[in-house]
Amino acid sequence: MDIQGIIALDKKYYMNTFGQRLPVAFEYGKQSTLYDKEGKAYTDFVSGIAVNVLGYGHPALVEAIVSQAQKLIHCSNLFYIETQAEAAKLLVENSCGDRVFFANSGAEANEGAIKLARKYFRDKGMNKYEIITAVNSFHGRTLAALAATGQEKYQKPFIPMPPGFKSVPFNDLKAVKNAITDNTCAIMLELIQGEGGVIEATHEYVKGVEQLCRETGILLILDEVQTGMGRTGKLFAYQHFDIQPDIITLAKGLGGGVPIGAIIAKENVASAFEPGSHGSTFGGNPLACAAAIAVITTLLNEGLIDRCAQMGQHFKQRLTCLKNKYSFIKDVRGKGLMLGMELDPSVSGKEIVNAALDQGYIINCAGHNTLRFLPPLVITRQEIDGLIDTLDGIFKRIAEEA
Numbered sequence: 001m002d003i004q005g006i007i008a009l010d011k012k013y014y015m016n017t018f019g020q021r022l023p024v025a026f027e028y029g030k031q032s033t034l035y036d037k038e039g040k041a042y043t044d045f046v047s048g049i050a051v052n053v054l055g056y057g058h059p060a061l062v063e064a065i066v067s068q069a070q071k072l073i074h075c076s077n078l079f080y081i082e083t084q085a086e087a088a089k090l091l092v093e094n095s096c097g098d099r100v101f102f103a104n105s106g107a108e109a110n111e112g113a114i115k116l117a118r119k120y121f122r123d124k125g126m127n128k129y130e131i132i133t134a135v136n137s138f139h140g141r142t143l144a145a146l147a148a149t150g151q152e153k154y155q156k157p158f159i160p161m162p163p164g165f166k167s168v169p170f171n172d173l174k175a176v177k178n179a180i181t182d183n184t185c186a187i188m189l190e191l192i193q194g195e196g197g198v199i200e201a202t203h204e205y206v207k208g209v210e211q212l213c214r215e216t217g218i219l220l221i222l223d224e225v226q227t228g229m230g231r232t233g234k235l236f237a238y239q240h241f242d243i244q245p246d247i248i249t250l251a252k253g254l255g256g257g258v259p260i261g262a263i264i265a266k267e268n269v270a271s272a273f274e275p276g277s278h279g280s281t282f283g284g285n286p287l288a289c290a291a292a293i294a295v296i297t298t299l300l301n302e303g304l305i306d307r308c309a310q311m312g313q314h315f316k317q318r319l320t321c322l323k324n325k326y327s328f329i330k331d332v333r334g335k336g337l338m339l340g341m342e343l344d345p346s347v348s349g350k351e352i353v354n355a356a357l358d359q360g361y362i363i364n365c366a367g368h369n370t371l372r373f374l375p376p377l378v379i380t381r382q383e384i385d386g387l388i389d390t391l392d393g394i395f396k397r398i399a400e401e402a
Contacts, residue, residue: 003037022357029056032376032383034362043383044362045375050194050226050338053253054298055376061256064294065287074285083289090296091264094235096244099270101263102284106225106251107140109261110188112278113247114144116265117186117219118164120272128185128218134170136367138195139188139223148188151196151367171201173208180212186219186247187212191237194226194374197367198340200333203241210243219246219269225261226338229253230299230377233309233336240335258291260284304377311379312336318388319373326395328402337379341371347398355394361387 001009006025024042026034032055034042047053054061068083075081088100103109114131121128133139137150143162146155150167168175176187187209193199213220222245227237231253238245246269251261261283282288299305316332319341323329328344343349349365356363366372375383 001037006037022354024357031055031057032379040360042357042360042362043386045373045379045387046362046364047253047374047376048257049364050231050252050374051255052257053229053231053304053377054256054295055378058256058298058378060298061291061294064290065258068287068290071286073287074282076281077279077284081284081286081289083286083293084284087284087289087292087296090293091250091262094296094300095248095264096238096266097248097264097270098267099265101265101270101273101278102289103251103261103263103280104259104282104288105140105261106223106249107142107145107261108280108283109225109249109251109263110139110145110148110223111142112263113188113221113223113249113265114148114186115278116247116263116269116272117221119277120219120269121185123272128183129164130181130183130185131165131221132176132179132184132187133165133167134189134193135167136170136193136196136199137167137188137190137223138193139190140225170196170199171205173205173212176209177212180216180218184216184218186221188221188223190223190227191241192227192232192334192338193367194338194372195366197342197370198334198338198372199368200335206241206243210241210245213246221245221247221249223249225249225251226374229295230305230308231336231338231374232334233305233312235299235305237335254295255288255291256295258288260288260292262292299377308336308377311377311381311384312339314381315339315373315384318384322388322391322395325392326399328398329395334373337373337375337377339373340366341373343369343371345369346402352391352394352398356387356390359390359394361390363387 024036118129133148135150139145139148147161147165168179191201228250246266248264319332323332328347331342349369364372
């Protein structure tokens with residue numbers, strides 16, 4: 001079926017939740033390159049929105065999926081699951097957490113983290129249920145995760161929101177402190193706001209929030225759905241800050257393309273989940289956990305996390321050179337291979353995304369008119385330089401037309 005046939009089917013049968021999609025359908029991928037139905041190659045700097053950390057067709061991931069699928073794809077959590085236990089062990093051994101629960105997505109993981117924080121205090125006989133989040137944050141599209149999201153534009157069509165959430169300005173420690181009440185059970189943060197425009201938390205802010213949590217006894221939840229799995233040049237972004245969160249949520253890159261989410265928690269917090277207090281039909285299934293094991297071991301054993309830091313440094317330097325060349329580029333920011341380039345409002349980020357796509361590069365535009373770059377961790381220096389040259393040509397045309 002050609003692209004026009006696919007578009008026609010989509011418009012007739014699929015709910016219009018994604019609006020006007022980019023007019024491409026991909027047939028297959030290899031390493032950092034996707035190929036459309038006509039065989040045109042596109043270098044991917046989005047990775048399915050931070051999902052395909054190993055790129056496309058990585059032998060270790062493919063072998064893990066095929067091997068597990070031939071044996072057992074799914075069985076109920078009424079039974080013990082070997083790959084589930086092994087994947088949980090890997091996450092605990094490489095994080096500050098002690099226990100894991102597997103979900104199917106980042107929104108599910110965040111919903112579970114919210115429940116866990118509330119139940120932790122309810123079990124102590126304390127009426128603590130409020131969660132403080134940050135303005136401009138994004139925690140998912142299910143109802144509680146949406147209530148935690150600090151962006152009214154996503155919430156407005158679905159009001160009233162579930163109560164118990166308040167958002168305060170990001171990187172404003174005083175605002176966080178002033179928002180804490182006797183009912184506060186947790187502070188929930190992204191260390192880099194991805195959907196919000198690749199906005200980094202400052203070191204002072206993060207350390208200060210952790211200290212507030214320790215002083216008041218409330219929990220620190222870190223949403224690492226986008227920043228986790230090596231994306232920032234560390235396995236988890238919190239490792240840049242020398243802190244110990246009580247709860248961490250993961251998804252996206254964890255399965256390398258297979259849907260899986262996770263909650264990692266300290267023992268004293270995790271123990272609040274008892275039989276019947278939380279669960280999932282598909283969460284932690286054999287196939288998804290086999291994929292997660294392959295992703296984690298590959299990241300650790302093939303040096304991809306250190307490589308991410310190195311490639312990210314090169315990428316950020318090249319983006320900064322463009323910023324110094326074109327006045328309509330307001331900022332370049334991010335860590336590792338989670339980078340953003342904020343543009344002046346007079347320049348259309350969406351038009352740049354489309355122009356890059358025409359030339360065989362997949363990029364994305366997030367909040368604050370920010371070009372967002374989330375390539376596979378196997379991206380090469382040559383591929384980065386190719387994108388930079390393409391952006392330079394696009395920006396030159398924009399400057400000449402201004």
